[in-house]
Amino acid sequence: MAPDQFNIRHLAAMAAVVEQGSVSLGARQVNLTQPAVTQGIAKLEAQLGLPLFERQPGGMVPTDAAICLAPRVNAALRLIGSSRVTAAQVRAFVALARAGSYPAAAAEAGVTEPSLHRAVGDLALAMGYRLVDRRGRGLALTRQGAVLARRLRLALAELRSGLEDIADLKGQESGRIVVGAMPLSRARLLPRVITRFRDHFPQVDIHIFEGSHTELVGPLREGEVDMMIGALRDSSIGQDLTQKPLFEDRPTIIGRAGHPLAAGWDADALRRYPWILPPEGTPLRQLWRKMFEALGGALPPVPIECGSVMTIRQLLLGGDYLTLLSVDQLALELDVGMVIDIGPAPGSVSRIIGITTRADWRPTRLQRRFMEAVEAEVDALYS
Incomplete structure (x- = not known):
């Protein structure tokens, strides 16, 4: 399933029960009734295909799946920033921010244009500020709207990683890894890494986005790219990014x-x-x-x-x-x-070639294995 198909209140209820250890305390934390929380968790379990809690006389004991998923959910909820936001609103606004127009966004989201208008309007009411300004026949995100769009994309990235963590627990070595490839990595290093990695994990999809540092750093910050490989920048890159050197290149x-x-x-x-x-x-x-x-x-x-x-x-x-x-x-x-x-x-x-990631990024097991494959190939090529 896609990360924007979850019921956000059900996710919040699940995370609250993990934190509180009981349905009653969790329900109080998210302002839902106990039956609503129980029903929401049951729906999540059906969607994920495995139990999130063991029902015991002393309370709800989270399974490994819930323990694994809850931190991702909490991170996503912090990024979303309001308990009133729905998945339909997130899906609509992210599509609008990406497409730049209501007709194109409606086509991308698979909804009618009036439905998308309504979802974006409801999201603005939930957040308490304007998201979009009309500019002639077009539109532009407000400053707050642009910030929210970035946060929502990061929230979806967290939930996507949570789904991949769950698949890993189920023994399904699937998912995707999105790599931003700067010029130096494309010709030799990255093709060898992909070949090595897919020998061990043939079910994992790898998406390569080519571009310069300037072109890729925005998608990296917004969670649409997992890592960038190429020439590192100086310390002015920003505290929200982490750089790991791999080798020194002499042109x-x-x-x-x-x-x-x-x-x-x-x-x-x-x-x-x-x-x-x-x-x-x-x-x-x-x-x-x-x-x-x-x-x-x-x-x-x-x-x-x-x-x-x-x-x-x-x-x-x-x-x-x-x-x-x-x-x-x-x-x-x-x-x-x-x-x-x-x-x-x-x-x-000379220049230092390395991997750039978000400072708050928590890679899945397969993403970590991919970075290990990068380091192993660097040792083979340049040691």
């Missing part, structure tokens, strides 16, 4: 086969040729600047800014351009002689 100067600098070069020679580099502010562009600071003198022209390795490769083949990349990013092209390694970048030119 090298690359050109086409037969490039005039294949036989040797000096600083002046490097300035005579045009460069292809990613945009300003990216780690590789900063390393390129550091390289020429070490060499001294002016910077050469960069007529082409591009972050796509595939495009850079084709451009290199068509002229006497130079670029700065890891050998991993063009390993196949180097092996077959399409491009050549002109020489290592001089100076203190």
Whole structure:
């Protein structure tokens, strides 16, 4: 089942009974009657396909499933922020935030447009603030609406992880892992990790989202990506994210086969040729600047800014351009002689490659195993 199909009050009741140890105290905590709590828990058990409590004369004893699920539920409830919010409202508003219009959101959520309007309006009443502003024929989330949309996506991510934890308890090694792949990880490291991982867990789906750090960090913060793999940023990344170093990468100067600098070069020679580099502010562009600071003198022209390795490769083949990349990013092209390694970048030119996750992220067992597979592959490739 999808995480947005749960009855939120039933989830709150289950977590309250785990905390209080009895239906009566749990019911009082969530302002429901005891029969309503008992019925809600029974419905949850039917949805999940396993018992959440053992009924004993002394009270309700939570099973491993309830103990496992309750922290996820509590985290989701804190993110939702109101006991008056329903799953239908969450589903409608997350769809609206993603789609950007009521017609598109209604189609995504599988409801009529009036139903979606009503659900979003009811959510605004429950939260006590406006969620959406009209902008001509379109709409825009208010500042508070944008914050809520992010919180709701994180809440759904927690519940999705809870479902995967439950599946794991049932012996079902299924689920999905969503990886944000920055440029360096795509060509060599990540494909090898996926192959290694799926040899052991063939039932797990792996979703790869390619992009730059800027493109991926938003989905990571909103729970739509589990982890990012690529060049780490400095400490200004924010306290809500955690970075784990994996290895140090030293980029090298690359050109086409037969490039005039294949036989040797000096600083002046490097300035005579045009460069292809990613945009300003990216780690590789900063390393390129550091390289020429070490060499001294002016910077050469960069007529082409591009972050796509595939495009850079084709451009290199068509002229006497130079670029700065890891050998991993063009390993196949180097092996077959399409491009050549002109020489290592001089100076203190290196970057740390690692995994970035949310600081409050609690990975499932299979997500932990995937990160272990990443670390094992790093040891095999770079030790």
